[in-house]
Amino acid sequence: MDITVLSIFPKMFQALNESLIGKAQEKGLVNLDVVDFRDFTTDKQNHVDDAPYGGGAGMLLQAQPIYDAMDSVEKNKPGKKRVILLDPAGKTFNTKMARDFAKEDQLVFICGHYEGFDERVKDLVTDEVSIGDYILTGGELPTMNMIDATLRFVPGVLGNSFSAEDExxxxxxxxxxxxxxxxxxxxxxxxxxxxxxxxxxxxxxxxxxxxxxxxxxxxxxxxxxxxxxxxxxxxxxxxxxx
The missing domain is CATH 1.10.1270.20 (tRNA(m1g37)methyltransferase, domain 2)
Structure with a gap:
């Protein structure tokens, strides 16, 4: 399985180099790439957010850096992808969803921050997903949560193939x-x-x-x-x- 994460805090995902997921990467069972979409901004100050049209509190992630980052992912990794947007308004993540994700060849997670996304970002995605009725400071921790739960259903990741079935x-x-x-x-x-x-x-x-x-x-x-x-x-x- 190939997993790509779009985030402006890529170092947070170093935790996934440990334990069973780290071993799964060493075995070649999963490839995990984290793309900093701040690298794709055209803003001179490297901003990836801006104030919303119509006014309101907070800042929105702009469409341009995320679209350009996705174009780069498509170029480097062609093929069908399941693109997951972390959004409090999305469907609640559960075991059935983890099983479905585990059947895919390529997953892409887009992590949010600030007040939310420019609505046009949602045209890139196949799934809008939440991990529960509460708000975190960003989508990185929920993404790690979902990656961990999903990889448990990828053959060979767990030492005992029956472990995921009994839990x-x-x-x-x-x-x-x-x-x-x-x-x-x-x-x-x-x-x-x-x-x-x-x-x-x-x-x-x-x-x-x-x-x-x-x-x-x-x-x-x-x-x-x-x-x-x-x-x-x-x-x-x-x-x-x-």
Whole structure:
């Protein structure tokens, strides 16, 4: 996968050279380039922002530097691209979106700053995306968030290919509780079923606990899931226990 980020703070993305994403780059599983679109401004003072027409607070990122930066990306990396604009008004990022992004050959992220973008920038993009109903100082941190979540679904990035499938939200539910050695730590014991060796009982316990956590903490998630008969039965059991 090839990822290009347009930002005026490229050094922030050095964090992605660490951990699993850094290793994925070393292995050639992902190529990550960060383009400083300030390099493409025609302003003598290297400004990439200006006051909005009609007045108002704050400054807007201008279309010209971003368009010229995208022209450069197209020239150096021809081919179909998914171009993602970080925008508080965009669709909320989730696991399904990360899976979809992971299927693409090329992703381009455009990071905003200041009060927003000249509206004409949006003609360049395929997706307008937000990470939640709150405002940050820029689009760099949300972009790193989305890159990290997306690359987990690129084959070979995770050491265990099943890890991404078992985690919270992968199937619409929160993840079940997990334990490691020792089996008894300061009187807090691992549930017996997990040490029983009975894989079917472990599977059912994990599913039930995943449903229990989702019911308790994020019941809204269940509204978008088509539950199996087994899951419906387990939910009835959980509710009868309360």
């Amino acid at each position: 919270s939200f992968s199937h619409g539910l929160l993840e079940y509780p997990q334990y490691s050695r020792p089996a008894d730590f300061r009187g807090k014991k691992v549930p017996e079923v997990l040490t029983s060796g009975n894989h079917e009982k472990i599977r059912v316990w994990r599913l039930k606990e995943s449903l229990r956590k989702t019911l308790d903490r994020r019941p809204d998630l269940l509204e978008n899931i088509e539950l199996t008969d087994e899951e419906k039965k387990l939910i009835r059991e959980i509710r009868s226990e309360n």
